[in-house]
Amino acid sequence: MVENHDDLTTLITLENGKPLADAKGEVTYAANFFEWFSEEAPRIYGDTIPSSVPGNRVWTIKEPVGVCGLITPWNFPAAMITRKVGPALAVGCTVVCKAPGETPFTALAIAELAHRAGIPPGVVNVITALDNTPEVGSTLTSDPVIRKISFTGSTAVGKLLMKQCSGTLKKLSLELGGNAPFIVFDDADVDAAVTGAIASKFRSSGQTCVCANRIYVQRGIYDEFSQKFAEQVKNNFRVGNGFEEGATHGPLIHHRAIEKVEQHVRDAEKKGAKVVVGGHRLESLGPNFYEPTVITGMTPDMAMASEETFGPVAGLFPFDTEEEVVKLANATQVGLAGYFFSRDIHRCVRVAEHLEVGMVGINTGLISDPASPFGGVKESGFGREGSLYGIGEYQVTKMVTVGGMGKPLQK
Ligand code: SIN
Numbered sequence: 001m002v003e004n005h006d007d008l009t010t011l012i013t014l015e016n017g018k019p020l021a022d023a024k025g026e027v028t029y030a031a032n033f034f035e036w037f038s039e040e041a042p043r044i045y046g047d048t049i050p051s052s053v054p055g056n057r058v059w060t061i062k063e064p065v066g067v068c069g070l071i072t073p074w075n076f077p078a079a080m081i082t083r084k085v086g087p088a089l090a091v092g093c094t095v096v097c098k099a100p101g102e103t104p105f106t107a108l109a110i111a112e113l114a115h116r117a118g119i120p121p122g123v124v125n126v127i128t129a130l131d132n133t134p135e136v137g138s139t140l141t142s143d144p145v146i147r148k149i150s151f152t153g154s155t156a157v158g159k160l161l162m163k164q165c166s167g168t169l170k171k172l173s174l175e176l177g178g179n180a181p182f183i184v185f186d187d188a189d190v191d192a193a194v195t196g197a198i199a200s201k202f203r204s205s206g207q208t209c210v211c212a213n214r215i216y217v218q219r220g221i222y223d224e225f226s227q228k229f230a231e232q233v234k235n236n237f238r239v240g241n242g243f244e245e246g247a248t249h250g251p252l253i254h255h256r257a258i259e260k261v262e263q264h265v266r267d268a269e270k271k272g273a274k275v276v277v278g279g280h281r282l283e284s285l286g287p288n289f290y291e292p293t294v295i296t297g298m299t300p301d302m303a304m305a306s307e308e309t310f311g312p313v314a315g316l317f318p319f320d321t322e323e324e325v326v327k328l329a330n331a332t333q334v335g336l337a338g339y340f341f342s343r344d345i346h347r348c349v350r351v352a353e354h355l356e357v358g359m360v361g362i363n364t365g366l367i368s369d370p371a372s373p374f375g376g377v378k379e380s381g382f383g384r385e386g387s388l389y390g391i392g393e394y395q396v397t398k399m400v401t402v403g404g405m406g407k408p409l410q411k
Helices: 005-016 020-043 079-091 104-116 134-142 155-165 190-206 219-236 255-270 322-330 345-354 387-392
Strands: 057-064 067-071 095-098 124-127 146-152 171-175 180-184 212-218 274-277 293-296 313-319 337-341 359-362 395-402
Touching: 005 020, 005 104, 020 079, 020 387, 057 079, 067 079, 067 134, 079 095, 079 104, 079 146, 079 387, 095 134, 104 124, 134 146, 134 155, 146 155, 155 171, 180 190, 180 322, 190 212, 190 219, 190 313, 190 337, 212 219, 212 322, 219 274, 219 293, 219 313, 255 274, 255 293, 255 313, 313 322, 322 345, 345 359
Parallel strands: 067 095, 067 146, 095 124, 146 171, 180 212, 180 337, 212 313, 293 313, 337 359
Antiparallel strands: 057 395, 274 293
């Protein structure tokens, strides 16, 4: 992947639309999963366990779970595949990847590179299919040969796959939708919080499941934060074709994405919020381009408070107290990532412990790293990807007990 960095970058921009710089970063991120898991592979240990039965000896062997069905999304056409294939290969599984309908070519290129790198035929397999091809999902989830499904995508599809897997009781990892709170307390470094919120909200034009979705700003700094945030979005972003020099943000993936963004913006406006930057399609660029948008005066009854936008729209909600904002942050059925900015160490520990999410970013808007466990709680799914915990998702633990041991040495 590293040797073919430029070609992979071009493919990702072609089929996903993200700017070249982002695509380039994704290739590095994706290749890092292979590097990290290949380094972890020699450290897969079992345990020896003191038995409660005299004379017994007990140990465990970590075995590969078997053939894995991997279903990945279009927002990171390379990284979401390597995040699953890396640990699967590290522990000795073979894989069948269902490539996203919107971005199949990067998946095929990775399979070709795996082949060229010497991975034997049949170990890394890719199926391409159009968007929403239920036959593929249903075959992967019902075939008894497949022992594990790992899925990244929407909560609705995750629930369906889980139901379908019940017939053959497959091991499952589900990395599903989020609705990340991003909280800025009035003791925060406001400039750093603006930078963090922008990075978190507008990464991949808001199309990641860990993007800030609800930005809560304490009332004492609300105006200052909103003004600085809006200025940066207005002055520093350039939407365009991902291949264009200077383009910071590309198009959204398809018309459904644009429609959802529009619906959230209009809903907020109708209920009294104010669009201070953007708020419209950029039709002159193409049907899927939307202006990076900032909305102030958000309230909890607006759609953006409870639904993931998955687009370049930042809604800023004012709040008064820590207790109130933690309650608001947790008032959702999903719990993937949560972020906050504060300079009070006591508050940092307290809020991190009270947020109902699988991942917390304190004083940063970017938390993704192959070495860190990625995953959610509640309806954001279960299982962890990346890190040592990501390895365990592709293993089963076999216990071995040997009886009649521990007799005295014969004279
Ligand atoms: C995702 O959107 O599912 C993953 C984002 C990331 O790895 O940071």
